Amino acid sequence: MMTSLGARLGDNPLRLLAIGAIGVGIALFALAVGFAGATLSDQLYIVVLVGLMAGIAWRPRTSLVVAASVIFFLGFIRRVLDDGGKESADPLVALPAMLVIIAIAYCVTTKDGPRDLWQKLMYVTAAVYVAATVTHGLIGPNFLFLTLVQICLLIVIVQIRSGSLPDVWGTMEALLPFIGLAIGLYGIYQFFVLPDWDVRWMESSKLTSIGKPLPQEVRVFGTGDAPNPFAALLSTALLVSVSRILQSRLVMQIFLVVAVGTMAFALFLTGVRSALLGVAVGLGWMVISGRGGLRRLVPVVLAVGAGYGLLQVVDRFSGSSSILSADRFTSFDAGSDRSAQVRLELIKLIPDAMLYPFGKGAIGLSTGSVANLDNMFVDILYRAGPFAAIAVLALLLKAVLDAWSLRLDPAAQSASAVVLFFLVYSVFSNPFATSMGLIASLALGSVMRRAWVLKSENAKAAAIERRAQLDRDSEVAARYNAAVRAERLTTDA
Helix, strand or coil: CHHHHHHHHHCCHHHHHHHHHHHHHHHHHHHHHHHCCCCHHHHHHHHHHHHHHHCHHHCHHHHHHHHHHHHCCHHHHHHHCCCCCCHHHCHHHHHHHHHHHHHHHCCCCCCCCCCCHHHHHHHHHHHHHHHHHHHCCCCCHHHHHHHHHHHHHHHHHHHHHHCCCCCCHHHHHHHHHHHHHHHHHHHHHHHHCCCHHHHHHHHHHCCCCCECCCCCCECCCCCCCCHHHHHHHHHHHHHHHHHHHHHCCHHHHHHHHHHHHHHHHHHHHHCCHHHHHHHHHHHHHHHHHCCCHHHHHHHHHHHHHHHHHHHHHHHHHCCCCCCCCHHHHHCCCCCCCHHHHHHHHHHHCHHHHCCCCCCCCCCECCCCCECCCCCHHHHHHHHHCHHHHHHHHHHHHHHHHHHHHCCCCHHHHHHHHHHHHHHHHCCCCCHHHCCCHHHHHHHHHHHHHHHHHHHHHHHHHHHHHHHHHHHHHHHHHHHHHHHHHHHHHHHHC
C-alpha cells in the first residue's frame, strides 16, 4: 500500500511538493510546541518522531528534500527554542543526518546507473574514515557524529549517480529561490535589529570574528550558526535563482530578480569573502556555459549590479558600522589578514601529514588554536589520512569535469554552478563536515548522474548509428553482388 501511494505521489511532482511543504510545516509546529519546556531527553524523542514523520512512507525522495530544506533554518530554530542550555548538545542538530540515513536505508536496490570505480572508491573511503576514527580513539559522540555525517554525504553522491537514490535537485531548484529570499530577509533584519535570541547566541558562542552583539555591528549569520555556512547556503540559493531567471515567465522573473537582490545584500552583510568569490566563479560558469546571448548576458548584468550594490552598501554603512569597510572587500594583505594566515599555515602542514595513513587527528597550529575546517583537503587529510583526502578531492574534480560535459545543457546549469561554487568553498572550508554539505552532495550527485545518463545515451545513439551504417553497407554490398551475378549470367548466355 505504501509503495502504491509513493508511486502515485511520484507521478505528480507538484502534489509531492505540496505534501512535503505541509509536512514540513506540521513537523516544525510540532517541534516548536514539543520543545517548549521539554527536557533534553524529551527533546530527543521529539526529534526522532519528527524524523520518522518526515520520511513519509520511508521515501528517500521526501527524506532528502525535507533534510535539505530544514538545514537552511536549523540554526534559527535552535536559537529561538534555546532555554539557556548548551546548544551543541541539542539533538535537533542530528535531524538532517537522521533523514539522510533514512534515505540511504530505504533506497532502491536495483540500479540503472554505473557500478564503477567511483562508487567503490567512496565505500572504501567510508571504511577508512571509520578505521581512522577508531585508530585515533575518537569515540566520543561529537567525533562519531562528524564521521557519520561525512560518510553519509559522500555515499549520497555516488548513490544518486548510480540511480539508487533519486535525483531531487529539480525539486530543490524550485524551492531554493523562496527559501533564499526568506533567509536573506532575516539576515537583513538581523543586521538592523538583532533579536534577543541572536544576542544570546553571540555571547555564548564566544566567536570573535562576527562582531559585537549590537545592531549594525554584526556579520550576519542569519538562520545559520555562523556567517560562513550561512553565506554558503545563501550563495547556493542565489546561484539557482539567477539560473532560473530566463527559464521562467515574467511574473516569476520579477520575483527572482527581487530575490537575487535581497540575497546579494544579505550576502554582503555576512562579510564572507570566500562565498563572494565562489558566487563570482559560479556566475562566470553561467557566462561560459550559457547557450545564446541572453543566457550569457544576464549573469554579467547581475554581477555588475551586485558589485555596484556592494559599493553602495559599504559607502552607506561604513560610517555607522565597523564591520562593513571598503578594505575588507577591496584590499588584501596576507601579512595582516588572520584568516589568510591560518589557511596558509594549513597548507604548510600537508607534506608532513601525507606520511600518516590514517591522519594525525586534530590540527594544532603554532598559535595553539585548532582550525580543522578551514580547508577541505587538509581537514580530511588530518582526520582520515591521504587516501580519503585524495579520494574526496578526486570525486569533486570528477564532478567538475562532468559539469563541463554538460555546459550546454540548460537543465544542468544551476547544479553545475553550485558544484563550481563548492569547489571554491572547499579551499576555505570543508563542506562535508556538517549537515550543510547535503546541498553540495545533492548538486554533485545530480551533475554526475546527468553526465552519466548523457554519456550512456550518446553511446547508445552511436551504437545504433554504427549498426545502421553496417546495415546500409551490407545492403549496398548485397546489391553490388547481385548486379555482378546478373552481369555474369548475361555474359555466359
